[in-house]
Structures are given as C-alpha cells and as structure tokens.
Amino acid sequence: MAHVAIQAARSPAVDLELSWTEAELPERERTKHVHRLHPYLGKFVPQLAEVFLRRYAEAGQLVWDPFAGSGTTLVEANALGLRAAGCDLSAFNCLLAQVKTAAYEPSSLAADVAWLAGGDAPAGGGESEPPASPYLSRWFAPEALAELLEFRSRIGGTAYPELWRVVLSRAARSARLARHDDLDFPREPVRGEYFCHKHRRVCRPVAEADKFLRRYARDAACRVREFGDLRTDAAVAVLEGDARAVDPPGPVDLVFTSPPYPGLIDYHEQHAYAFELLGLERRDPDEIGRGVRGYCEDVAAVLRRARRALRRTGRIVIVVNDSRGLYDGILAAAGLRLEERILREVNRRTGRRAGAYYEEVLVARP
Numbered sequence: 001m002a003h004v005a006i007q008a009a010r011s012p013a014v015d016l017e018l019s020w021t022e023a024e025l026p027e028r029e030r031t032k033h034v035h036r037l038h039p040y041l042g043k044f045v046p047q048l049a050e051v052f053l054r055r056y057a058e059a060g061q062l063v064w065d066p067f068a069g070s071g072t073t074l075v076e077a078n079a080l081g082l083r084a085a086g087c088d089l090s091a092f093n094c095l096l097a098q099v100k101t102a103a104y105e106p107s108s109l110a111a112d113v114a115w116l117a118g119g120d121a122p123a124g125g126g127e128s129e130p131p132a133s134p135y136l137s138r139w140f141a142p143e144a145l146a147e148l149l150e151f152r153s154r155i156g157g158t159a160y161p162e163l164w165r166v167v168l169s170r171a172a173r174s175a176r177l178a179r180h181d182d183l184d185f186p187r188e189p190v191r192g193e194y195f196c197h198k199h200r201r202v203c204r205p206v207a208e209a210d211k212f213l214r215r216y217a218r219d220a221a222c223r224v225r226e227f228g229d230l231r232t233d234a235a236v237a238v239l240e241g242d243a244r245a246v247d248p249p250g251p252v253d254l255v256f257t258s259p260p261y262p263g264l265i266d267y268h269e270q271h272a273y274a275f276e277l278l279g280l281e282r283r284d285p286d287e288i289g290r291g292v293r294g295y296c297e298d299v300a301a302v303l304r305r306a307r308r309a310l311r312r313t314g315r316i317v318i319v320v321n322d323s324r325g326l327y328d329g330i331l332a333a334a335g336l337r338l339e340e341r342i343l344r345e346v347n348r349r350t351g352r353r354a355g356a357y358y359e360e361v362l363v364a365r366p
C-alpha cells in the first residue's frame with residue numbers, strides 16, 4: 001500500500017503516519033476490548049483518535065466529540081486520563097458509548113452472566129413482556145424472537161442492565177432474518193435457503209438466538225473487564241441530543257470528531273432492530289447527513305458551538321471523507337481556520353464493501 005503521510009509541521013517529534021497497513025494495525029488491535037462490543041458502521045479506528053489525543057491533550061483536560069457515535073473518542077480519551085464528553089442524536093449510540101466507558105465490578109459481571117444463562121423462567125427479577133411488535137415478528141423466526149424476549153425479561157434482575165441491553169441488540173442483529181452477506185442494511189427478511197456471498201455457500205436463515213446471546217454475554221464480560229484494566233477515573237459524560245443545540249459540560253481543550261458524511265450511512269436505520277427491541281425513540285429527521293441539502297449549515301452550526309466552548313489554545317480535529325470539497329466552506333462558516341490537512345488511506349479489509357479509500361484529518365483553530 002502506498003503510504004500517504006505528512007510529518008506534523010508544528011510537532012516534528014510526532015510521526016503522523018496514519019495509513020496503517022493490515023500488518024501494522026491488525027484487526028484484533030483495531031477491535032480491541034470494548035471497541036468490538038457491538039457492530040457500528042462508520043466509526044474510526046481507535047488508534048487514529050489516540051494519535052491526536054496524545055498530540056493535543058494532556059491528562060485532566062477536556063475532550064469533546066459532538067458526533068460521538070459508538071464512543072471511540074471517549075474510550076480512548078479515558079484510557080489516557082483525559083476527561084471526555086460526547087453527544088449523539090441516536091439513543092442507541094449513546095447507550096453504546098455509555099456502556100463502553102462505564103466501570104464494572106468483575107464478580108457482579110460473572111453473577112449477571114450466570115443469571116442470564118439460566119434456563120429457568122425468571123424468578124422475580126424478570127419483567128413482564130409487552131407483545132412483540134410487527135417489526136419484530138417480521139424480522140425474527142418465532143424461536144429466535146422468544147429467546148430474545150426471554151433474555152430481555154431477565155435483564156431487570158442484573159447489576160448492569162445497560163450492558164446486557166447492548167448484548168441483546170448484538171444477538172438480535174446476528175439472529176435477524178437477514179442474509180449473512182447483507183447485515184448492514186437488509187431490505188427484506190429472508191425465509192428460505194440462499195447463496196451467501198460472505199460464506200460462499202448456500203446458507204439458511206437464522207432460526208435461534210440463544211447461541212448468540214450466550215456467546216456475546218461472555219464476550220462482553222471479557223471485553224469490559226479487559227478495558228477495566230486500562231480505564232482511568234477521569235470523568236466521561238455522554239449527552240443524548242442534537243449537537244446543534246448541545247453544549248459540552250465545560251471549557252474544551254480539544255475537539256476530536258467525525259461528522260456524518262452526506263448520503264453515506266443512515267445511522268438510525270443501521271440499528272433499527274435495536275430501537276425496536278429496546279424501545280428507544282428514533283429521531284431520524286434531526287439526523288445530519290441524510291442528504292446534501294442543509295448539510296454544510298448543520299455541520300457548521302455544530303462546529304461553531306464547539307468553537308465557542310474551546311479554550312484559546314485548543315484545536316478542533318475533524319476526520320472527514322470530503323470528496324465533495326465541502327469543508328473549506330464549512331470551516332469558514334464556523335469561524336475556524338485550517339492549520340493542517342492530512343490525507344489518510346483507509347484500507348477496508350472485509351466484506352462486500354472492501355476496497356481502499358481516502359479520508360482526511362483536518363486540524364483547525366479559531
């Protein structure tokens with residue numbers, strides 16, 4: 001792979017090599033500990049956040065991510081002893097970010113896993129179940145849905161209900177009547193055998209959820225314990241809301257963020273099953289990037305708000321795929337000037353969306 005890197009002009013000691021090859025940055029590193037708690041399309045690799053957090057922030061300072069998504073910035077900031085706050089419009093993304101950054105006590109985790117795996121009907125701790133919605137009946141085989149709802153009813157008896165809600169969602173994603181090679185945005189439930197491009201063989205629709213629930217519950221417990229060894233006591237705040245109207249909880253030292261790109265990913269729809277199963281409210285009309293129209297004004301409004309909260313010495317670092325060349329205008333409208341523009345080759349490794357593409361990291365100042 002051709003490396004595209006720019007040596008930092010202001011800080012020659014920091015080597016900004018950001019176009020990592022698979023060998024330099026293998027999948028297990030990109031998806032370490034809580035970063036693989038739940039699939040999320042559109043996140044950046046934690047190592048990218050780490051480079052800029054180390055470069056521009058010091059322990060105790062506040063990092064703000066107005067488009068926090070799955071919480072990558074918040075996790076990496078916390079591990080470095082930085083205070084972190086993030087905002088996201090999607091209730092599911094906020095849940096995910098909270099769960100990733102929370103503290104867990106190992107013996108309570110183990111007790112939860114045992115309770116959730118219990119075969120008997122919930123004894124007292126379970127909740128009575130509302131009837132399955134038409135969406136759930138359409139997208140899950142009857143046995144799979146019954147197992148998911150049974151797990152959901154047990155969550156009330158656990159020490160960490162939010163963590164298990166994320167596990168429930170992850171299992172539901174795997175157990176949907178979706179083709180294995182089309183898990184991101186399946187349009188129609190699949191009810192019969194089909195040729196699967198991912199597994200290169202004939203596959204059948206998934207009929208049960210229990211195996212996923214058990215596997216992912218154990219996996220989640222391992223992952224949060226692993227991050228527990230790195231986690232610091234630095235404060236983390238996750239604010240659910242529209243970033244055009246949400247302020248960070250204090251003066252900000254560094255903004256590190258990646259806005260949605262116009263027309264690329266529908267962030268509500270990718271977790272439609274989670275919104276249904278967890279009873280979360282969707283706010284699709286307020287999602288930025290659903291189209292090009294209004295996009296520049298919306299992102300500029302978020303960055304302007306971030307700029308107002310920024311300390312005089314602070315930086316705003318933005319990861320973008322600016323193929324439409326919108327960001328010069330957006331930065332100007334937000335009252336920011338570009339200090340550095342770094343091109344990074346992203347080597348997508350898996351799935352039918354495989355293929356390299358470029359993204360940019362923009363470093364801006366008021």
Ligand SMILES: C[S@@+](CC[C@H](N)C(=O)[O-])C[C@H]1O[C@@H](n2cnc3c(N)ncnc32)[C@H](O)[C@@H]1O
Nearest residue numbers: 043044067069070072088089242243267287288
């Ligand atoms: C590119 S993703 C961020 C991914 C994140 N960097 C990560 O690693 O997980 C953009 C995020 O912006 C969120 N978003 C879209 N419109 C928003 C709005 N009006 N206010 C706050 N967040 C919004 C989406 O829900 C999505 O999670």
